[in-house]
Amino acid sequence: MKISDYTNLKSKYIPVANLSCEDKGLEFWNEETAYFYYPYKLVNLMQFKSHKSNYGIDDNCFLLCDSGGFQVITGKCDYDWESSIKQQLLIGATRLFAFDTPPITKKHDASNALFVDMAHEKTKEIIKMNIDIALKQSNYLKQNAPDRIKDFFYIMHGGSKELLDYNLEVLDEKIGIENYSKYFGGVCYGAKSPERIMFTTNLLHAREHFIKKGLPVHILGAGAPYKMVLLVRCEMTTFDSGTALSGQTYWAWINHMGTAKSGGLVGSLNTHGWPFDGQFCDCPVCRNVDYNKLLSNEETRKSVGEYIMGHNLYQMVRMTTFLNGLKKDKYTEVIQEFVSLPNDVIQALEYIDLADKEGFEVAYSKYKHFIKKDKSRQESLF
Numbered sequence: 001m002k003i004s005d006y007t008n009l010k011s012k013y014i015p016v017a018n019l020s021c022e023d024k025g026l027e028f029w030n031e032e033t034a035y036f037y038y039p040y041k042l043v044n045l046m047q048f049k050s051h052k053s054n055y056g057i058d059d060n061c062f063l064l065c066d067s068g069g070f071q072v073i074t075g076k077c078d079y080d081w082e083s084s085i086k087q088q089l090l091i092g093a094t095r096l097f098a099f100d101t102p103p104i105t106k107k108h109d110a111s112n113a114l115f116v117d118m119a120h121e122k123t124k125e126i127i128k129m130n131i132d133i134a135l136k137q138s139n140y141l142k143q144n145a146p147d148r149i150k151d152f153f154y155i156m157h158g159g160s161k162e163l164l165d166y167n168l169e170v171l172d173e174k175i176g177i178e179n180y181s182k183y184f185g186g187v188c189y190g191a192k193s194p195e196r197i198m199f200t201t202n203l204l205h206a207r208e209h210f211i212k213k214g215l216p217v218h219i220l221g222a223g224a225p226y227k228m229v230l231l232v233r234c235e236m237t238t239f240d241s242g243t244a245l246s247g248q249t250y251w252a253w254i255n256h257m258g259t260a261k262s263g264g265l266v267g268s269l270n271t272h273g274w275p276f277d278g279q280f281c282d283c284p285v286c287r288n289v290d291y292n293k294l295l296s297n298e299e300t301r302k303s304v305g306e307y308i309m310g311h312n313l314y315q316m317v318r319m320t321t322f323l324n325g326l327k328k329d330k331y332t333e334v335i336q337e338f339v340s341l342p343n344d345v346i347q348a349l350e351y352i353d354l355a356d357k358e359g360f361e362v363a364y365s366k367y368k369h370f371i372k373k374d375k376s377r378q379e380s381l382f
Contacts, residue, residue: 006038006321011232013320014064015313016242017041019055022303025288026310029061035310036284038317042066042240045084048091059092064218064240067097067155081133085140089148095218095238096141096148097188098134100155101126123163130157131170138183150185153218156206157190159198161364164205186216186237196344197370199227200351203234208360211235225254225319226345232323233331233352244316247308254315269308285310328356 006012015038017029024033031037039061045068048055052063065088068079079087084099103123118126134154141148154171158164171177187210193199199222206217216237224243231239246252251269269275274295279286289307294300326334332349335341341349347370355363 006040006317009321009324010235010237011320011324012040012062012238013228013316014040014042014062014238014240015244015316016240017043018245018248018306018309019043019047021306021310023306026285026306027056028310028313030056031058031060035288036314036317038313040064045079045087045091051090052092057092062094063092064095064238065091065093065097067099081137082140085137089145094151095186095188096152098130098137098152098154098184100130100133100157100190102190103127103157103159120163123158124166127157127163127167128170130155131167131174135174135183149183152184153186153188153216154184155188155190155220159193161201161205161368164202168209181215186210186218188218188220190220195372196230196348197351197367198372200230200234200348201364201368201371203230203236204352204355204360204363206236207234211237225316226342228316228319229323229335229339229341229345230348230352232320232326233328233349241316244309244312247310247312248305251305251308252312253308254312281311283311283314285314 015028018026021027024030025035028034028036028038029041031039039058041057041061042064045065048065052061053059057063067088068084079099081099085096088096103118103126131154138149138152141152156164156167158167168177171180175183187206189202189206193202203219206219210217211234219231219236219239221241222231222239224241228239228241244254247254253269274291277292281287285307291304291307294304294307323335332346332353335349336346347367351363351367354366
C-alpha cells in the first residue's frame, strides 16, 4: 500500500529500521510483503556485512547509515576514515557521510547515553580535523568512485551559530566555499540540540547556506513529531528519527488521529494497562493484528511493541505528508489550528517566519537571547 507520492515530498522522513521483526509485513521497505510500502530506512553501519541486496533491500530503497564516528568514541567499533567510506560503498548506501568525530564527551564514564559539548576551542580543533578527514575521503571518492561525489555529505557540528559559521570559515580557507560542490554533494547537520531555538537556528543556518544554493541537507536524529513541524517548515531535504522504535521499547503510541487538536501527539499504552477490548485503529498495520490475542499469550505479548512501532512509523509518514502539503505563508497559522503545540514550538515557528521576512541574521539577532545554556544531551540512537 502506498500512502502518498512520497517521491515528490520536499522533506522526507527516514525512519530507523528494526531488522529483527518476525512479521514480514513490518518490513516497510519490502514492496512485496509490507503492510504499507515506504522505501526509506536508516541502519547502523555495522549491521550490514555486504551489499543491501543481500538483505532483501532493492535499489529503489533509500538507504542511510551513520559514518561510524559516534560508535568509535563510544568504543563500539574501530572504523577510520578509509574503512568507513569503503563500508558505506560496500553496502550500497544512498548517501555517504563523512567520518566525523562529534565534539562531545561522556558526562559519566560508565554511560554511553549522556554527553556534554566540549569546550569552544576544543570543538574548533575537532571541526578542523573533521574537515581534513572529509576532504581526504572526498579525494578517495574522486579516485575510486567519482560518480558518488554527488552523494557525499560533510557533517557540520557546533552547539552555537558561531561554531556553525566556523565550519564555513574553515571550508572557505581550505577549498573556497564557492567550490563546495566539487568536493561534496550536500551537507549533514548534527543538530541534536534539545533547546528549541538553537535547534531552529541549526535549520535556518542549513537553509540559508545550503538549501537556498540548491544543495540537499540531512538532519541527524532529529525527527521527533514536534521537531518534524520545524524540519518541514525549513524545507530540510531529509531527516532521520528513531522515534517510532519507542513503540517497541515503551509502547509509546503516536496519535492515530494524526493532527488532533484535542491532545498531544504521543502517549503511552503501557502506563495504565492495555485500555482497549477491540479494534481501535484502522491503519494498515493495526488492521492486520489482533492486539488482545497477542496480549493473551506470554510468548506473543513481546511482539505487541513491534506492531506499535509499525503503527508509529505509518503515522509519522502521514504527518510528514500533511506538513509538506501546507503553504509556507499559511503554515504557522494552520498548524496551530490543527495541533496542540508547546509554546516553544510556536516560538520557533515565529522565529522562522521572521527569518522569511527579514532574513536569517536579523531573526537570529532577535531570538538568540532565548537560547538556553544547558549543554547536556542524549545520544541514544545507536
